[in-house]
Every structure is written in C-alpha cells, then in structure tokens.
Amino acid sequence: MRNPKSFYLRTYGCQMNELDTEIMAGILKKRGLEQVQEEENADLLIFNTCSIRDLAERKVMGKLGQLGRSKKRAAIIGVTGCMAMAKKESLFKKLPHIDFVLGTNNITDLDLVLDEVLKGETQKIKTDLKFEENLDYLVASRESKTSAHISIIRGCDKFCTYCVVPYTRGREVSRPGADIENEVRKLAGEGYKEITLLGQNVNSFGKDKPESKELFHDLLYRLDKIDGIERIRFLTSHPVDITYELMQAIRDLPSVCEFVHFPIQAGSDRILRKMHRIYTKSQYLEKVALLKETVPGVSLGTDIIVGFPTETEAEFQETYDVFKEIGYSVAFLYTYSPRQGTPAMRWQDDIPEEVKEERHQRLLELFHETSAKEREKLVGETVEVLFEKRNKTNMLKGRTRCWKKVIADGPDSLLGTLQKVKVHSFNHETLLGTVIA
Ligand code: SF4
Structure with missing residues (x-):
C-alpha cells in the first residue's frame, strides 16, 4: 500500500468528537500529510463516528457502504469514534473494504495503526475501554x-x-x-x-x-x-x-x-x-x-x-x-x-x-x-459579541456570552475581537445588530 500524502477527516456527533478530530488532524499533519476538504482528493479517509442515535449510525454506515460499492478508490479507510467502540470487529464483516477501526480511547495509536496498515496488515483494530493519559x-x-x-x-x-x-x-x-x-x-x-x-x-x-x-x-x-x-x-x-x-x-x-x-x-x-x-x-x-x-x-x-x-x-x-x-x-x-x-x-x-x-x-x-x-x-439592547468568522452573506458572525448568534456588518479587523453590538432586529435564530464604537 502506498504512503498516503493527503487525508480527509469527517466528524459526526458532539464537540468531543470534533476535538478528537482536531487531535487526529494534528497527528496526521505532524506525519507530513496534507488535509484536504474533498474526499475524492484524499489518500486516507477517516470517519469519526457517533453512536448516540440510530440516525447518526445509519448515516455513517450508508456513507461507508457507498464508498465500498464505488470501488474506484485505493484510499485507506479508517473508522474512529463511538461507533467504532460500539460495533468493533463486526464493522469489518459489514464493511470489508475498511482498513482500520480505532476507538475513542485509542486516538494516540493512530500513527502506529497506520504504519501497520502500510506494511500490508489488514483490518487493524484497537478499541480499549479504558483511557490511558498519554494523549498529546x-x-x-x-x-x-x-x-x-x-x-x-x-x-x-x-x-x-x-x-x-x-x-x-x-x-x-x-x-x-x-x-x-x-x-x-x-x-x-x-x-x-x-x-x-x-x-x-x-x-x-x-x-x-x-x-x-x-x-x-x-x-x-x-x-x-x-x-x-x-x-x-x-x-x-x-x-x-x-x-x-x-x-x-x-x-x-x-x-x-x-x-x-x-x-x-x-x-x-x-x-x-x-x-x-x-x-x-x-x-x-x-x-x-x-x-x-x-x-x-x-x-x-x-x-x-x-x-x-x-x-x-x-x-x-x-x-x-x-x-x-x-x-x-x-x-x-x-x-x-x-x-x-x-x-x-x-x-x-x-x-x-x-x-x-x-x-x-x-x-x-x-x-x-x-x-x-x-x-x-434583546432588540434595542447592547450585547458583547466575539466575532469568529463571516457568514455566507459576508456579514461578521459571532456569539454573545449567553450563546446567542449575532451578525453585523464590519471590517475583517473585527474578526477575533470582542465588540459591543446594538441589536436592531432578529430572525429565526439570529440577532442582527450594529457594531458600536
Ligand atoms: S450516561 Fe450518557 S446521558 Fe447520562 S450523564 Fe453520562 S453521557 Fe450524559
């Protein structure tokens, strides 16, 4: 199997999974791989899964099944996260084209498992129930x-x-x-x-x-x-x-x-x-x-x-x-x-x-x-907003201390800063406001 140069990581589920994805991305970048946003362009695909609801599992099983049926890819495929822990070896029976399964407590083994897969070892699995404090x-x-x-x-x-x-x-x-x-x-x-x-x-x-x-x-x-x-x-x-x-x-x-x-x-x-x-x-x-x-x-x-x-x-x-x-x-x-x-x-x-x-x-x-x-x-009130990014319509987007979404017009220099915003209206989920000096 050839050494992967790029990877695609997809996260399902909660913030804990998002953080685990960020850690895996860091491990892979340290290994010299480049992260890509399109799975078609990646040599390594990892699906960081969720098991909390039946729907979440069905979505990822459908996605992985579809990858197997398309068969045009030579990419390495890994399944991580809660579904890996819940289904363990049975995943290989249903999805024989996947190369490794890594549980929530084994992220630190990602490098090792990849090395083994590259040596030609198949269907590698690590799903420890106990978390060892060795995660970087x-x-x-x-x-x-x-x-x-x-x-x-x-x-x-x-x-x-x-x-x-x-x-x-x-x-x-x-x-x-x-x-x-x-x-x-x-x-x-x-x-x-x-x-x-x-x-x-x-x-x-x-x-x-x-x-x-x-x-x-x-x-x-x-x-x-x-x-x-x-x-x-x-x-x-x-x-x-x-x-x-x-x-x-x-x-x-x-x-x-x-x-x-x-x-x-x-x-x-x-x-x-x-x-x-x-x-x-x-x-x-x-x-x-x-x-x-x-x-x-x-x-x-x-x-x-x-x-x-x-x-x-x-x-x-x-x-x-x-x-x-x-x-x-x-x-x-x-x-x-x-x-x-x-x-x-x-x-x-x-x-x-x-x-x-x-x-x-x-x-x-x-x-x-x-x-x-x-x-x-909150209309007419002034709230404190931490602007994080721009939305699809190019407005600044952020949240109040109490987790309310706010959008406002403003320059890029306000991104990553806390600003006072006067709320003038709201729509379905978001407050609309004006940044005040
Ligand atoms: S068992 Fe599940 S729902 Fe209950 S407290 Fe723990 S994580 Fe939350």
Missing part, C-alpha cells in the same frame, strides 16, 4: 483561531439507561489541572479568546483523583487567571453534580460565561427514574432556582428525549410544562431511539414513531416561541 492534546490542529475546545474529563460514570457513552468512552478520567492550564496558556499566547471545557459531565472533574484536591469550580478559578482568555464556557453538566460552589464561580469569575447546559431529559419523575437520571423534577427545579438566584440573568440549555418507553401523554405534558416554566435558551430535542448494549434495550420501544414525532414537534414549536420572545427582548 497540544498537537490538535484547530480550524478556529479564536475559540478552542479543551478536553478536561473523558468518559462517564452515570449510566443513564438510554445512553451508550459509558460503554463507548469508558469510565471518567480527569485530565491533570496543570496540563489543562498549560494548554490554555499556550492557546492564550496564540491569540485565542474563548475556550470551551469539554466532558460528558464536566462537573465530575477531579472526583476520580481525590489526591489532586481540585474540583471543577477550582479549575475555573485556576483558568480565569490566565491573561488573554476572555470567555470560558463548559459542556455538559449533569444536574446532580452542579454545586453551589460552581454557581458562585459563574457569578464571580469575569471570564466564565453565564450559560449552563443543564439537561433535564424528561419532566416526569417516573420517566426520570426509568432513565436513571438520579434526580426528581423538584430537585432539578430547586437547583435551577438556586442558580437563577445566584447568577442573575443566567441562560440555560437542555437536552430532552421524548417518547421514552412507556411515556404517557400526561408524562410528556409534564416535560412540556417544565420546559415552558424554565424557558430554555438552547434546547436539543430528540425522539427516543434504542441503542444496542444499553439497559433501556430491555424495554419495548413501545411509543409509535408518529406519536414521538408529534410530541417532538409540539416541544419544538414551544421552543421556537420562547426563544423568539427571548430574542425580541
């Missing part, structure tokens, strides 16, 4: 020069009954705080203004390493001191682990944005129990109330699954009512799909697809209504 995060090759994702904890110990993550990413492993600080200092030196700390549950940071005596809020205090980093965001939080100390850090630290992704998943206690979310609706609401009281003006995001096995219309209505009561700024709304290997697979997926879709639509409509009202309130 500093090698990441990022597209944005303004905003960077930083991994602080990998894996999850919560075992929600519908979720594959504990099986595809393994148990929680926190990264040493000093390593995270080094990476953030390096990024600040390169001109990055915003960082997003990533983990399946960032609030568990440090709990697996009690000897470090550093929990998530301590890490925020450490990173807030770094000159040049104007904004710190974090994703995702499990409601049970959101502490009062964290709320105080959001309130008191200038760089920490007043936005918390606080996924409720369902509004009925019976469904929450069945999901193994380990909180009740009232415990969740108490935490939201404490957060709103501690951090005035805080915005909240959520994930919600509708049509979980046995969910009744009345139970869905509870989800709808909580959603209305809280008024989320950001919401990822899904219909339930059973995932192989999860405890929820033991229950019949008994809610008809049309009922799931109808509930999904009702919630979406509510979300569009509430977020339109929220944006309307």
Whole structure:
C-alpha cells in the first residue's frame, strides 16, 4: 500500500468528537500529510463516528457502504469514534473494504495503526475501554483561531439507561489541572479568546483523583487567571453534580460565561427514574432556582428525549410544562431511539414513531416561541459579541456570552475581537445588530 500524502477527516456527533478530530488532524499533519476538504482528493479517509442515535449510525454506515460499492478508490479507510467502540470487529464483516477501526480511547495509536496498515496488515483494530493519559492534546490542529475546545474529563460514570457513552468512552478520567492550564496558556499566547471545557459531565472533574484536591469550580478559578482568555464556557453538566460552589464561580469569575447546559431529559419523575437520571423534577427545579438566584440573568440549555418507553401523554405534558416554566435558551430535542448494549434495550420501544414525532414537534414549536420572545427582548439592547468568522452573506458572525448568534456588518479587523453590538432586529435564530464604537 502506498504512503498516503493527503487525508480527509469527517466528524459526526458532539464537540468531543470534533476535538478528537482536531487531535487526529494534528497527528496526521505532524506525519507530513496534507488535509484536504474533498474526499475524492484524499489518500486516507477517516470517519469519526457517533453512536448516540440510530440516525447518526445509519448515516455513517450508508456513507461507508457507498464508498465500498464505488470501488474506484485505493484510499485507506479508517473508522474512529463511538461507533467504532460500539460495533468493533463486526464493522469489518459489514464493511470489508475498511482498513482500520480505532476507538475513542485509542486516538494516540493512530500513527502506529497506520504504519501497520502500510506494511500490508489488514483490518487493524484497537478499541480499549479504558483511557490511558498519554494523549498529546497540544498537537490538535484547530480550524478556529479564536475559540478552542479543551478536553478536561473523558468518559462517564452515570449510566443513564438510554445512553451508550459509558460503554463507548469508558469510565471518567480527569485530565491533570496543570496540563489543562498549560494548554490554555499556550492557546492564550496564540491569540485565542474563548475556550470551551469539554466532558460528558464536566462537573465530575477531579472526583476520580481525590489526591489532586481540585474540583471543577477550582479549575475555573485556576483558568480565569490566565491573561488573554476572555470567555470560558463548559459542556455538559449533569444536574446532580452542579454545586453551589460552581454557581458562585459563574457569578464571580469575569471570564466564565453565564450559560449552563443543564439537561433535564424528561419532566416526569417516573420517566426520570426509568432513565436513571438520579434526580426528581423538584430537585432539578430547586437547583435551577438556586442558580437563577445566584447568577442573575443566567441562560440555560437542555437536552430532552421524548417518547421514552412507556411515556404517557400526561408524562410528556409534564416535560412540556417544565420546559415552558424554565424557558430554555438552547434546547436539543430528540425522539427516543434504542441503542444496542444499553439497559433501556430491555424495554419495548413501545411509543409509535408518529406519536414521538408529534410530541417532538409540539416541544419544538414551544421552543421556537420562547426563544423568539427571548430574542425580541434583546432588540434595542447592547450585547458583547466575539466575532469568529463571516457568514455566507459576508456579514461578521459571532456569539454573545449567553450563546446567542449575532451578525453585523464590519471590517475583517473585527474578526477575533470582542465588540459591543446594538441589536436592531432578529430572525429565526439570529440577532442582527450594529457594531458600536
Ligand atoms: S450523564 Fe447520562 S446521558 Fe450524559 S453521557 Fe453520562 S450516561 Fe450518557
């Protein structure tokens, strides 16, 4: 097999996968390969996959099947990410034309596996469930020069009954705080203004390493001191682990944005129990109330699954009512799909697809209504925007501290800078404004 000179990397799924893609791109560039944007021009194709929903898996399986049928390519093909972990060797049976499978905890083995494939070894696979802390995060090759994702904890110990993550990413492993600080200092030196700390549950940071005596809020205090980093965001939080100390850090630290992704998943206690979310609706609401009281003006995001096995219309209505009561700024709304290997697979997926879709639509409509009202309130206000790039119509595009998209006219010199913008109108998802001096 000839030595590849170029590579194409495609990411499916969450920000964690996007970051893993950036690390793989860095490893390959270090090896002397050039990244290309068209798969037709690449000697090496890597598909960094997602397993969280059935649709995500079907999309990538369809894509890989199509590549096999076209057979005109001599490119090396690799599958990485959560689907690699979930399907392991079975991928070679369905897709005999793929050359290697690399799990979420084996990115660091990319060089090694490529060498083996180049020596003529076929169907190489590495899918360790345990993450070893030997990943060189500093090698990441990022597209944005303004905003960077930083991994602080990998894996999850919560075992929600519908979720594959504990099986595809393994148990929680926190990264040493000093390593995270080094990476953030390096990024600040390169001109990055915003960082997003990533983990399946960032609030568990440090709990697996009690000897470090550093929990998530301590890490925020450490990173807030770094000159040049104007904004710190974090994703995702499990409601049970959101502490009062964290709320105080959001309130008191200038760089920490007043936005918390606080996924409720369902509004009925019976469904929450069945999901193994380990909180009740009232415990969740108490935490939201404490957060709103501690951090005035805080915005909240959520994930919600509708049509979980046995969910009744009345139970869905509870989800709808909580959603209305809280008024989320950001919401990822899904219909339930059973995932192989999860405890929820033991229950019949008994809610008809049309009922799931109808509930999904009702919630979406509510979300569009509430977020339109929220944006309307901002008309006439001045917001702080970090401009990151230009959109298709050549306008500057950025986000507020609370994650709202904003577009405005202006010169290239404003890219990568924080600006005050007066909002004059809004459309479907975006605020439109004018940069003020
Ligand atoms: S908290 Fe639950 S939903 Fe989130 S990654 Fe862990 S198991 Fe999955």
